[in-house]
Amino acid sequence: MRRIVTVSERVVETPSTVTLRFTDPTPARPGQFVMVWVPGVDELPMSLAYAGDPKGITVKVMGEASGRIQSISPGTLLGVRGPYGNAFDLSPRRLLAVGGGSGTAVLAPAIEALVERGGDAVAALGATTASELLFADRLRDAGAVVHLATDDGSAGAPGFVTGVVEGLLRHQTFDAVWTCGPEVMMRKVVLAGRTAGIPTFCSVERWMKCGLGLCDACALGPYHVCIDGPVFPGETLLAAPGFSEFYRDASGRRRPYARPSAPGPAAHGP
Amino acid sequence: MRRIVTVSERVVETPSTVTLRFTDPTPARPGQFVMVWVPGVDELPMSLAYAGDPKGITVKVMGEASGRIQSISPGTLLGVRGPYGNAFDLSPRRLLAVGGGSGTAVLAPAIEALVERGGDAVAALGATTASELLFADRLRDAGAVVHLATDDGSAGAPGFVTGVVEGLLRHQTFDAVWTCGPEVMMRKVVLAGRTAGIPTFCSVERWMKCGLGLCDACALGPYHVCIDGPVFPGETLLAAPGFSEFYRDASGRRRPYARPSAPGPAAHGP
Amino acid sequence: MADLRVDLAGVALRNPFLLASGIWGESGESLKGVWAAGAGGVITKSIGREPRAGYPNPTVESYDRWGFLNAMGLPNPGIEEYPQEIAIARGAGALVVGSVFGHDADEFADLAERLAATGVAALELNLSCPHAEGLGAEVGSDPGAVEEICRAVVRRVRLPVIAKLTPNTHDIAALAVAAERAGAAAVSAINTVRGLSIDATLRRPTLSHGLGGLSGPAIKPVGLACVWQIYEKVRIPIVGVGGIGRAEDALEYVLAGARAVEVGTAVAFEGVGVFGRLARDLSSRLDALGVSRLSDLVGAAHRESGAGATAAAP
Amino acid sequence: MADLRVDLAGVALRNPFLLASGIWGESGESLKGVWAAGAGGVITKSIGREPRAGYPNPTVESYDRWGFLNAMGLPNPGIEEYPQEIAIARGAGALVVGSVFGHDADEFADLAERLAATGVAALELNLSCPHAEGLGAEVGSDPGAVEEICRAVVRRVRLPVIAKLTPNTHDIAALAVAAERAGAAAVSAINTVRGLSIDATLRRPTLSHGLGGLSGPAIKPVGLACVWQIYEKVRIPIVGVGGIGRAEDALEYVLAGARAVEVGTAVAFEGVGVFGRLARDLSSRLDALGVSRLSDLVGAAHRESGAGATAAAP
Ligand SMILES: Cc1cc2nc3c(=O)[nH]c(=O)nc-3n(C[C@H](O)[C@H](O)[C@H](O)COP(=O)(O)OP(=O)(O)OC[C@H]3O[C@@H](n4cnc5c(N)ncnc54)[C@H](O)[C@@H]3O)c2cc1C
Ligand SMILES: Cc1cc2nc3c(=O)[nH]c(=O)nc-3n(C[C@H](O)[C@H](O)[C@H](O)COP(=O)(O)OP(=O)(O)OC[C@H]3O[C@@H](n4cnc5c(N)ncnc54)[C@H](O)[C@@H]3O)c2cc1C
Ligand SMILES: Cc1cc2nc3c(=O)[nH]c(=O)nc-3n(C[C@H](O)[C@H](O)[C@H](O)COP(=O)(O)O)c2cc1C
Ligand SMILES: Cc1cc2nc3c(=O)[nH]c(=O)nc-3n(C[C@H](O)[C@H](O)[C@H](O)COP(=O)(O)O)c2cc1C
Numbered sequence A, B: 001m002r003r004i005v006t007v008s009e010r011v012v013e014t015p016s017t018v019t020l021r022f023t024d025p026t027p028a029r030p031g032q033f034v035m036v037w038v039p040g041v042d043e044l045p046m047s048l049a050y051a052g053d054p055k056g057i058t059v060k061v062m063g064e065a066s067g068r069i070q071s072i073s074p075g076t077l078l079g080v081r082g083p084y085g086n087a088f089d090l091s092p093r094r095l096l097a098v099g100g101g102s103g104t105a106v107l108a109p110a111i112e113a114l115v116e117r118g119g120d121a122v123a124a125l126g127a128t129t130a131s132e133l134l135f136a137d138r139l140r141d142a143g144a145v146v147h148l149a150t151d152d153g154s155a156g157a158p159g160f161v162t163g164v165v166e167g168l169l170r171h172q173t174f175d176a177v178w179t180c181g182p183e184v185m186m187r188k189v190v191l192a193g194r195t196a197g198i199p200t201f202c203s204v205e206r207w208m209k210c211g212l213g214l215c216d217a218c219a220l221g222p223y224h225v226c227i228d229g230p231v232f233p234g235e236t237l238l239a240a241p242g243f244s245e246f247y248r249d250a251s252g253r254r255r256p257y258a259r260p261s262a263p264g265p266a267a268h269g270p
Numbered sequence C, D: 001m002a003d004l005r006v007d008l009a010g011v012a013l014r015n016p017f018l019l020a021s022g023i024w025g026e027s028g029e030s031l032k033g034v035w036a037a038g039a040g041g042v043i044t045k046s047i048g049r050e051p052r053a054g055y056p057n058p059t060v061e062s063y064d065r066w067g068f069l070n071a072m073g074l075p076n077p078g079i080e081e082y083p084q085e086i087a088i089a090r091g092a093g094a095l096v097v098g099s100v101f102g103h104d105a106d107e108f109a110d111l112a113e114r115l116a117a118t119g120v121a122a123l124e125l126n127l128s129c130p131h132a133e134g135l136g137a138e139v140g141s142d143p144g145a146v147e148e149i150c151r152a153v154v155r156r157v158r159l160p161v162i163a164k165l166t167p168n169t170h171d172i173a174a175l176a177v178a179a180e181r182a183g184a185a186a187v188s189a190i191n192t193v194r195g196l197s198i199d200a201t202l203r204r205p206t207l208s209h210g211l212g213g214l215s216g217p218a219i220k221p222v223g224l225a226c227v228w229q230i231y232e233k234v235r236i237p238i239v240g241v242g243g244i245g246r247a248e249d250a251l252e253y254v255l256a257g258a259r260a261v262e263v264g265t266a267v268a269f270e271g272v273g274v275f276g277r278l279a280r281d282l283s284s285r286l287d288a289l290g291v292s293r294l295s296d297l298v299g300a301a302h303r304e305s306g307a308g309a310t311a312a313a314p
């Protein structure tokens, strides 16, 4: 059932991302998402960047609706339903988390929860430029070791974050790799995990309407991201028709992911 | 929700009453009733003459539907919903139960339950003639002291059972009186209880349709027999417009109770 | 404390919650009990010319907390005997609305006239019973018939006339327009939604009549849609009915365009105490929303909603 | 083991459970998954001439276990691109029924012809979407329009044509009669029941489109009533739809007159495993009833019920 919540806080995280906080007692686990309704505008799937109290979503401007969400000020009413979907498995003792752009939003609360349970986390974050790196301080505060990469070299390693990941996987051991970002990036992470013999888990995005496993909007091969995901084992995705190749638009038409980064559900990455 | 049950046994109790047994796991308490659907015929409220396993109803021929129910043979399918309504309070230590005609049907399982809990029961049963006395042996077997009365004097005291009741109330002490039978009879029992200073509880009948407190068919003054009853404190009934004076027919019209006994919902008495 | 009083076509109600016709409405004592429990008014069982026993049992099928299917068959004591029941309710101070059904305009008008003489505050015409041949919805889904019946009644009685409409049509707003044109003071919507239940073991419908009408929470979305569509087409007040059991339900109906509401099935699900609870809860809810008068919210969802949201559909 | 196979207007189904249009029907992989889960066949999303994004979100409102209200707005990839999805499902051996919607008879016929070329086993015409202007139920509640559209399609394709009817009318049987007269091989009933939901705090409809359509358990009685009424008026087979999630529901529809059934909302409530469960449970249920072939029960509730029970109502 939908709840109406009041935005209690608005935090500008980077030039293109903003966090909105709101109190909503419905329990949620890190990795899950909610459907956020901005009355008169749209209702969009948003990962919980904060899954506790107050909850929070971190929004990147992608188009009209996300633009309108971003500009929301405290006191505004939002409709929220969910949380939907599955969560990250918090059992790994030693984790590598790979965030591309605002993909880090969904990883952050899961990394915090894992460290709290006594796990060790290394995070590799990528962005186009230094100012767009998301939640680096938040993750350091949580106790994670943070590595950075920027396309323009303005912070951390120059180039894609996948380069950093390949290095980490060569020199350290991990029980699992989590990743969220553009699918082309995630594909590379999954393949690197496969080479290193480490299981990978990706949080993927698809166009969503119902969020309930009803409408087929979020179909990804034989899966529905809203109920079977958003977190999938990397190997499952490699076998799923469409992963990192196409998504479906609002009409259900296949739309190719342009490379290396593109507009589309998972485009808010490095 | 309605269950379809199979009649497992048919017992002729008196020339005008028959018991039908059936297995139905829905829990029930003595005093409650079920709505019994004879497909193609009617659905009627029937007290549980046996509230345990197998359940049972004891039916007196009153008209078309009860006639059809009576002639039902083992193996027949019936629809059952409920149990509905309240139950007898089983806490009295020393009970007087007054049954008029087939009214004894609803008292019997309650008396058995009360004796099982350690109570003492005296039962006064009335009928038109000896062969119509219902459940006298069953109640003796249960451990109750049984007094009888018949209109024609063919068994027990001659005349109405209310005469027997007045005598018992004068010479013995009771914590409570239960009664079921024609309302004119019950009224007398309530007044006798009042004189003796003993609380009375009557199981009353009204035309029923929904059994759910929806349709108003069973209105008795400000009460609905299906949800507020069928068991009412005698004093409550004395204050309720209509008790022992009129009932409502299927159209909701008031219909007087002819005296001393009459056709009508509670007419299957002595 | 927010003000729950509403003016329904000239009838002053202490709160918007009316007992729906056919629930607890056969006996005066029951109507009185509903009034005592806090209802804003009580609508009688639909009364006809003759006493009517209705259909044989089973007449009601219940679904787990979300609805009932019923085919009572319009049982009622008839216009000769029913006035004594109204007298009991009125004697207790109840605001009573008389409901009538008939086979044609004349019969409706006769019955309305006779009920009007009992001191009822308004008349509701049952143009919408979904399971009685030649009565109710059979007439009520034809705008021409609705107009004719309403006109005949309006000519004969001075009381406000409320036309109760059926949802079993492709265009309920057209029925409301017909009622308005004929001079009805208000419309109420909805009566039950046609339905059937079958017992698979016995291979037969569970209600003796076969077809029946669905009521309760399950039909709230249907009732809201009807009120919404009617509100866009008529100016007379609308009484919302269907699945109302919580203050929030009533508020939704008011926002969709209802000035008052009727409560039926919830009386069985929640007990008669539902009326007091509804009024209390609605009042607190309005306080929390910062709204001082319920009537300010009538139809407000039409005004607040964005472009796409008001699009009318067939 | 009871025989669940049915012949639906010449199409042999391994069991009576078809995926309803609009649920899991946009992508070939999903259709394939439903077939693999044990469905008797899969009906595609309703396909139109052009790709259509549908209405903005929110497009779905959910009610606690008893229903959904949706106004998707007929999103679909369009007839140009959709055949590749059908190919995936057919490649996995699925029996596919193609669903189309259009603005007029010509458009229906064109689309039907193009879908027929993809190897679908039958065509379902969506004459009944309750929330799309100028499409669906706006046309579909007029028997004349239904007849014209069905006739145009029947002339152009050799496949069995199934007319999907709306319950938002006072007389669904008249629509079925029109379809039969035009040569439709079957009718399916029902599409969703028009409804609305309102958020009282925000004072606006919750769906972006406002009005939507109700599906799920809440509409089972409505669907059963429609199938019952249609069965009394036509001889072509009926496909029952609306609130089917358990074998018992399907059995009730069959007894009311359905030869096959469609399952929609239950896929979301129960998961796609519902198809295997339905077939298994129905088979055991028939065994327990001593019935060897499901098809022997089609319409049986009309034959077994007593006098009062079969009375048709408006
Ligand atoms: C499970 C999940 C979690 C997400 N979490 C976040 C998050 O934490 N932060 C964040 O900024 N974004 C998140 N997104 C993406 C977000 O829902 C929107 O896709 C994005 O904000 C663009 O919306 P827009 O309307 O502004 O863009 P538009 O201008 O409408 O479109 C830009 C692109 O966004 C995509 N899009 C638009 N509407 C939807 C929709 N209903 N469902 C899916 N994709 C859509 C389309 O691919 C479109 O091409 C998530 C998506 C999913 C599926
Ligand atoms: C709570 C309750 C418990 C009952 N328990 C028993 C019982 O254990 N044994 C038993 O034999 N009878 C019982 N009855 C009475 C029974 O329901 C019928 O009233 C009776 O069997 C007559 O039915 P009929 O259709 O054969 O008679 P009809 O020929 O239809 O009518 C005879 C009279 O029975 C009454 N009656 C008919 N239908 C109904 C109805 N739906 N509801 C109420 N009264 C009706 C009317 O007053 C009518 O005048 C009970 C009634 C109630 C309300
Ligand atoms: C048992 C029952 C009897 C009804 N009888 C009548 C009636 O006599 N006249 C009428 O106008 N409506 C009648 N109705 C319809 C209700 O007044 C109301 O319109 C409908 O039940 C929807 O409201 P609800 O969901 O609150 O019950 C009846 C409904 C039920 C459930
Ligand atoms: C989300 C959703 C989308 C639907 N889309 C279509 C459609 O495109 N075409 C159609 O004929 N019916 C459509 N329907 C109606 C269903 O096919 C079905 O008739 C209805 O939902 C009732 O069945 P159910 O209760 O099993 O869901 C849709 C229903 C839902 C819930």
Ligand code: FES
Pocket (backbone or CB within 6 Å): A207, A208, A209, A210, A211, A212, A213, A214, A215, A216, A217, A218, A219, A224, A225, A226, A227
């Ligand atoms: S969003 Fe509708 S099925 Fe996933």
Ligand code: FES
Pocket (backbone or CB within 6 Å): B207, B208, B209, B210, B211, B212, B213, B214, B215, B216, B217, B218, B219, B224, B225, B226, B227
């Ligand atoms: S039988 Fe309907 S209210 Fe009691």
